[in-house]
Amino acid sequence: MNRRFLTAVLAVALLAGCGPVSTEPVDQESAPADEPMIAYVPLDDRPDNEERVVYLADSLGYELLLPERDDYQTRLDGQPLNENGTQYGDRADLYAWVLAREAEGCDRYILSVDQLLSGGLVSSRSMTGENPVTLSDGRTLSEAELLTELLGLLAADENNQVWLLDTVMRLAATTGYGGFGLNEYNALRTYGMAARPHLTGSELTVENIVADYPLGADGQVIRAEAEEPLPEGAVEGYLAARERKLRLSQTLFDALPGTEGRFHVLVGIDDSSEEDSIQKNEIAYLRSRLREGDALLSGVDDLAFKAVARLYLDECGWEGADVSVEYFGGTQDQPACAYDYQPLTAIMAEHFDFFDLRPAEPGAAELRILVLTQPADETKKDDYIQAVVRELEGDSAQTPTVLIDAGNGTYGTAFHEALTEKVQLGRLLSYAGFLDMAIVTGTALSHGVARYAFLRHGEQTDATERAFLRTVADSVLKDFCYKNVVRNDILNFVRSDLSGNADNFWTPDIDRDAVLERLESGMAAATADVIANLERSNFISALPSAGEYAERGWGGVELTNYRFPWDRAFEIGMDIRLGDFTEPHKQVLGIYYQ
The missing domain is CATH 3.40.50 (Rossmann fold)
Incomplete structure (x- = not known):
């Protein structure tokens, strides 16, 4: 009886023109020419640092300016190098790019310090010592000199609002980069998690922190243990990379006096643990250097999101x-x-x-x-x-x-x-x-x-609304459909069918076209129900404080141009095309229809 009743109701809904429809996706409109611009140097070229930041900025009425991708992308071991002949970003090109934006009159900046000084997050975990940068004018600067000069030039314009993104180095470097393997990662992460002497007050200096890196809480030297012998110099290289990172963070804060209210530092804590680890004194030191408007928060891959959001909050009242x-x-x-x-x-x-x-x-x-x-x-x-x-x-x-x-x-x-x-x-x-x-x-x-x-x-526009919907679609579809469904299939396919490495499709070199085809077919099946849900959803388009509460209906959703950033299975990129908005969808027996 209940089933017959439900069928009848749905039939009436369909005859009344309220059945489920999928508006054909349309090409996205161009952003208005007068949008305020943000010059953005990303942490690297992963989706959370690239296209998802673009979506968020677009949804708030900004135009996000990015350098050429080759200038900020990361290449894992065995992959083709960037145009600068390295696995990391081009620091000289990025320096020149920022100054070019300044010359054009840009006055909003979100700049990754790890990218500007190390060529990206991954390389910042492995670089040691001095790595001078030769600029297009022939000058060669140390990383500290480069940072100090760049900040000084930006500070000369009192209209500039600058967000500087920095990180606390995680407990171990990246597997599959610079010859660093899983054995080294596991051993050095455990080594980094061991408690160190606890420094406070006047003891909390960079020199003391670095001096205590090798020592446990009892003052004795800690030994790194591994299932296989660590390569010679692995521990020394790890500690040297930490020291370089911390000293560059010190340089960052030393270069900022007189910029309060215009320059903001946002520090992210990367891959940590509950233990009184090697990060503990670093975190305490950096926290002591924060000025009003600066922040030190858990999380790294969300740093740009937080900076864009905070920039908008500060400008909107x-x-x-x-x-x-x-x-x-x-x-x-x-x-x-x-x-x-x-x-x-x-x-x-x-x-x-x-x-x-x-x-x-x-x-x-x-x-x-x-x-x-x-x-x-x-x-x-x-x-x-x-x-x-x-x-x-x-x-x-x-x-x-x-x-x-x-x-x-x-x-x-x-x-x-x-x-x-x-x-x-x-x-x-x-x-x-x-x-x-x-x-x-x-x-x-x-x-x-x-x-x-x-x-x-x-001020809502179709362009800002579409960008907002992309932020929702991207996060939902990747988490629901890729992370727990398609990724497992890709992992098995790469390892079992292709005898490859799911963390790097170049070591060994496998049929990457076959992996991409597997991704496309898997996502087509896995996303069907979720896309149908989105296409029957409404979204909030106005709140009472800005007029009357209002909703609009989603239109069609189409996913194209699937890709694997860094040629690994961990995450994917995709383009999201959206159809025309509809009138609010109606609910019939708990199901939303056009």
Whole structure:
């Protein structure tokens, strides 16, 4: 009886013109010529540092200017080198590029210090000693001289707003770069996690920190242990890379007096742990150097998101917001994975401070954040999932929502499947779940807070709306469809069928076209239901403070130009084409239709 009734209702809906439709994707319109520009030197060429930053900037009405990709891309071992003959970015070209933007009148900058001085994040973990840069005018400068000169030139223009992105070096360098292998990674990460002497007050100097690198908390020399003997000089090289990184961070802060309010430093803590590790004194030192407006936060791959969002908040007249946080799963008071050094609640609190968010009860909040943590009770996984779904299902409260999956893979695909079946995924202000949890928190909050602020203060256009929808589609589709479904198939295909290395398709050299074809066919199948959900979703297009509350309907979604950044299976890139917006979709028996 119930099935016949449902069939009849759906038939009536279809006859009434409310059946599911997929608007054909259209080419994206060009950005307006008068958009304010941001000159951006990325950390590297991975999607979180490249196209996803473009989407976020576009959604806020900015035009993001980037150098030529060859000047900032990273090449793993065995892959073709960049035009400068190295595996890392071209520091001389980037210096010249920034000055060219300054000459053109740009006055907004987001600059990765690791890219400018080391050619990217990965190379910053392995470079040691002095690595001079020869500029186009024939001068050769040390990295410290290059940084000091560049900042001085930018500081001469009082109109410039500059965000400088720096990092605390992670506990071990990158596998598959500079001959660094898994054995070295595991051994040196364990070595880095060992507690060091705890420095405070006047003892907290770069010289003392470096002197204590080899020592344990008891003052005795620590030995790095490995399943296989480490290459000669591995520990010494590791410590030398750390020292170089820390001294360049010292140079950065030394070069900034007189720039308060115009130059901002945002430091990210990369791959850490709960232990009193080799990072502990570094973090304490850098925290002591922060000025008003600077910040040191967990997460690195989300640094550019945070800088773009904060730049917009500072320019739009942002006065903060009352925001609620609800956790589901019961483990928010502990680190969400082995690469975090703080519990989720602490990471959340630090980001609240950075974005001027005020904790509020759910009923009094302007914006809400829902977080699914790892399960405190394995037998209640489904209960935790359903509790989140109930909060989102229908969402009659019209409260803008940020959703974070901090389960770190413990729910498999069950959470994603439940959301796809019952929730308007496209209605979320932001979503994140792909990477380590510190990065996930910063990613979700950057996008969510920026969108909320733009709804309150920004001028909506079709271009900004499309860019916003791309931020949502990119995060949802990659996490739901690639991370837990297609990637596993790619890993098995590369290792079993091609006898290759999923972390580098060039060592050995495999049939990369075959891997790409496997990706395209896998994503076509895995994304079908999620895309159907997005195409039936509505999104918030106006809030009461800017007029009447309003929603618009998503149109078609098409994914093209799949690619593997760095030629490895870890992550993918893709282009997202969107169709024309529709009138708000109607709900019939819990299902949204055109």
